[in-house]
Amino acid sequence: MEDGTSKAPGYCTGTDDDLARQWDVRADCDVRHILDRVADKWSLLVIALLDRRTMRFTELRRAVDGVSQRMLTVTLRQLERDGLVHRTVYPVVPPRVEYELTPLGMSLHEVIKSLVIWTEEHQQEISTARSAFDLRTAEEEHQLQAMAR
């Protein structure tokens, strides 16, 4: 926690390092910290779901298959902290809390969507590649066992 905010570990965009191929890959780089968040398993799902409409906590919990209450809470807090999701608490009993994407969150969703679409479009290719790889691996293992005899 408390990372990437006050530390300001040096700007990473447009460094004039001669080795800056296209973007900085330093471990303490802001871009990498943000990327870690943005590329998070649950974050991705939550943002995708909230793109459609405002949702309540329990509603999200049911929609995101496999998420625990704890992880959903943690994820939502991070997204709120990053300014990607807005949280509204209605002072009623029982409590009512609604989550929605901020404009920043919406713009991120556009990018995430393209990632999801790519995945859907190429899932068959990847499956095939995996099978081929596993087959090759199994064969090689077989070869080694044959040589041992």
Next chain:
Amino acid sequence: MEDGTSKAPGYCTGTDDDLARQWDVRADCDVRHILDRVADKWSLLVIALLDRRTMRFTELRRAVDGVSQRMLTVTLRQLERDGLVHRTVYPVVPPRVEYELTPLGMSLHEVIKSLVIWTEEHQQEISTARSAFDLRTAEEEHQLQAMAR
């Protein structure tokens, strides 16, 4: 290991569930398995680096700041298995192994690039949001402590 290949846990794209908002979020979904891989910290960095040119193992190790030898090996194997990276072993001593993106990997890089660009473009906004959030949080805590007295 060995996941997402033989199991074939049911197609996830274009399910006719009435709750299929835009894409399936089931935990055992192929898309989610692939997404977990693709959205991986090290995978992203490796793919970004290999976009420029073919690289050797140690070269990558030095370029990806903070990666351990073990994690780089694991990451490269996964990428190879998924058909995103091609591995060429030259039978010489000392060994020479080169990694390069496959066409599939190159197409993924396009998407990843847009994610990285988004991150770079919005890193300031996120930083600001984080500071504001932390300030709010600290204030609330302060209020609570004041009430306790």
Next chain:
DNA sequence: CAGTATCCCTTTTGATACTG
């Protein structure tokens, strides 16, 4: 309902040592 707090287990990761 929408959390927070706690315990505890599992997975991930890093450090180290060894090898073709």
Next chain:
DNA sequence: CAGTATCAAAAGGGATACTG
């Protein structure tokens, strides 16, 4: 050089119990 193997440390994440 490019790994593999092993072990220990740490993070991630689940189950449960409790609260405004």
